[in-house]
Amino acid sequence: MDLYFNAYILKMQWSKKHIISIKDFSRAEIDFVLEKSARMEGLLASGKSTKLMSDKILATLFFEPSTRTKMSFEAAMLRLGGRVIGFSGVSDTSIEKGETMLDTVRMAAGYADMIVMRHPVEGSSRLASENVDVPVINGGDGANQHPTQTLLDLYTIKKQFGKIDGMNICMVGDLKYGRTIHSLVDALKMYDVELRFISPQNLKIPAYMTKELKKSKIKFEEREDLNVQGCDIVYVQRIQRERFPDPQEYEKVKDCYVVDLGVADMMKENAIIMHALPRVTEIKHEVDETKNAKYFQQARNGVPVRMAVLCLVSGVDF
Ligand code: CP
Numbered sequence: 001m002d003l004y005f006n007a008y009i010l011k012m013q014w015s016k017k018h019i020i021s022i023k024d025f026s027r028a029e030i031d032f033v034l035e036k037s038a039r040m041e042g043l044l045a046s047g048k049s050t051k052l053m054s055d056k057i058l059a060t061l062f063f064e065p066s067t068r069t070k071m072s073f074e075a076a077m078l079r080l081g082g083r084v085i086g087f088s089g090v091s092d093t094s095i096e097k098g099e100t101m102l103d104t105v106r107m108a109a110g111y112a113d114m115i116v117m118r119h120p121v122e123g124s125s126r127l128a129s130e131n132v133d134v135p136v137i138n139g140g141d142g143a144n145q146h147p148t149q150t151l152l153d154l155y156t157i158k159k160q161f162g163k164i165d166g167m168n169i170c171m172v173g174d175l176k177y178g179r180t181i182h183s184l185v186d187a188l189k190m191y192d193v194e195l196r197f198i199s200p201q202n203l204k205i206p207a208y209m210t211k212e213l214k215k216s217k218i219k220f221e222e223r224e225d226l227n228v229q230g231c232d233i234v235y236v237q238r239i240q241r242e243r244f245p246d247p248q249e250y251e252k253v254k255d256c257y258v259v260d261l262g263v264a265d266m267m268k269e270n271a272i273i274m275h276a277l278p279r280v281t282e283i284k285h286e287v288d289e290t291k292n293a294k295y296f297q298q299a300r301n302g303v304p305v306r307m308a309v310l311c312l313v314s315g316v317d318f
Pocket of ligand 1: 066069070
């Protein structure tokens with residue numbers, strides 16, 4: 001009885017809720033959406049998901065480029081029987097005439113039942129959510145947060161290892177500007193994990209985050225050399241060229257780490273390589289065929305996870 005009651009409470013907590021930062025959610029709420037994502041993957045495979053959102057419209061407002069987030073949300077909505085409106089890049093919108101982000105979001109809230117937005121300015125999704133009465137899902141706000149990426153990352157880890165607790169996770173690359181890293185670390189603070197951060201000096205994980213990790217009593221180390229021995233997961237992060245104020249600084253670090261077959265050989269037998277993608281030069285294509293490479297599967301997991309998220313925020317039962 002308690003289990004059913006807990007599930008009911010968790011479902012109500014997700015219903016009509018904006019998804020802006022992973023920090024807004026408890027571990028129980030995150031675990032709940034991971035369980036629902038597994039259920040959704042089953043419904044998707046059996047073809048039983050196609051009517052869940054047949055009366056709903058999703059608006060995708062992408063002020064910044066995206067392949068996976070935009071397309072997987074669209075695929076999720078279509079697989080649920082819903083419809084999608086929106087834009088990718090502002091060149092065909094009235095923002096070109098001077099309309100503000102907020103007015104654009106207000107318009108979309110009048111046309112759709114929920115909004116997914118990506119914007120280069122940190123805090124933009126939060127601001128949008130405070131000004132509309134439909135759920136807003138943050139598809140990435142600058143270097144800040146990418147909460148649904150985190151949910152699909154955690155889902156991938158759980159699917160692979162059957163658990164998140166006990167994992168030794170190494171994060172490699174641009175830990176300063178990488179929003180997927182920031183969101184994921186915020187979530188992992190709620191689990192019993194060990195973290196290893198590998199980055200150049202000028203792309204280290206922000207100090208406020210290491211302070212929070214210490215407060216949460218999470219064991220972690222920071223280093224510069226690409227030593228991934230002993231890790232269960234190597235999470236590679238692209239150097240975020242678009243966030244560097246000085247292009248010359250980017251040139252200095254753009255190829256600082258390259259995961260190749262030699263690095264893959266250094267890993268534990270069952271360790272996996274993850275990457276939110278897009279990949280540029282940081283993982284060699286020769287690694288794609290190894291059993292360790294899970295990044296394409298990780299991206300595919302975005303569809304059932306985002307299907308579950310769309311249903312949960314809309315209050316649609318499944
Ligand atoms: N993982 C991710 O956010 O990819 P896109 O930038 O292509 O959406």
